[in-house]
Amino acid sequence: MSNFISKIRERIALYKLDKQLKKEPRNKRLHNLKTASTAGIIYDATEEANHQIVKELIKELNEENITSEALGFIDKKKRDDNYIGDNTYSFACRGDFSFFYAIKQESIQTFIDKPFNLLFVLVNEQPFAVDYLGQLSKAEFKAGKAGLDNDLYDFMIELKADKGISELKKQIIHYLKLLNNN
Template sequence: MSNFIDTIREKAALYKLEKQLKKSPRNKKVHNLKTAQTAGILYDATQESNFLIVKELIRELKDNDIKPEALGFINKAKRDDNYIGDSTYSFACRKDFSFFYNIKKEAIQAFVDKPFNLLIVLVTEQPFAIDYLGQLSKAEFKVGKAGLDNELYDLMIELNANADVAELKKQITFYLNLLNNN
């Protein structure tokens, strides 16, 4: 029964999302690690090990003079006390969305509305909320794992079936360094 309800919720949210995206399309522009000045990172913070990988990515982005911000989605009804945000890190959980995935938290809406040069979606399996936030993002160039949502990404990274988030981060930074932006 719960799976049926989740399917209905997601279909309604996607319908609303489609209408919203038609009203305000994003400006697309190719960026690499040399041309980008800002970067947003969406990731699954349910597993704490992903946070360490995001910290490493943020350090690499700062080394490239890119101002990063990360939004971690915790696939739980409520955040634990060990998830404290600041100007670089913010967190969302299921209670931060309405039944049909309307955003209820200002920090999440601000992240989505920010026109980042890069949006890095650092997940190997994509919860609906991360896909939804990625679609809503006004980022100019979106990067993530191939096969999750082909309409979301401008650059898709193909990985082996058993690859983890650390491997995805490694491949994304490799290809963003390699990408020639004339």
């Protein structure tokens, strides 16, 4: 029964999302590491190891003179005390969304509304809330793992099942360095 309710909930959320995206389309633009000045990162913060990978990514982007912010999604009803946000990091959990996935947290809405040049979605599996956040993002160029949501990404990396987000991060950076934006 719970699965049935989840499906209906997601369908209604997708309907509302589709209406919102039609009303407020984003500006798509190709970016590489030379043309981007801002980046957003959405990642799975449920695993502590992923937070370290995102720290490394932010450091790499800073070396390229790209200002970054990260939004970590914790796939739990409530955040633990060890998830404290600042100017660079903010966190979301299932409790930060209404029943139909409307955003209830102002810091999450602020992140989504920023027109980042690049958006990295660093997840192996994509919970509905992460897909929803990625779709709503006003980022100009979105990159992530192939096979999760082909409508979300402008640039996708195909990875073997045993590879994690560390490899995904590495491959996205590698190809963004190669990408020529003439």
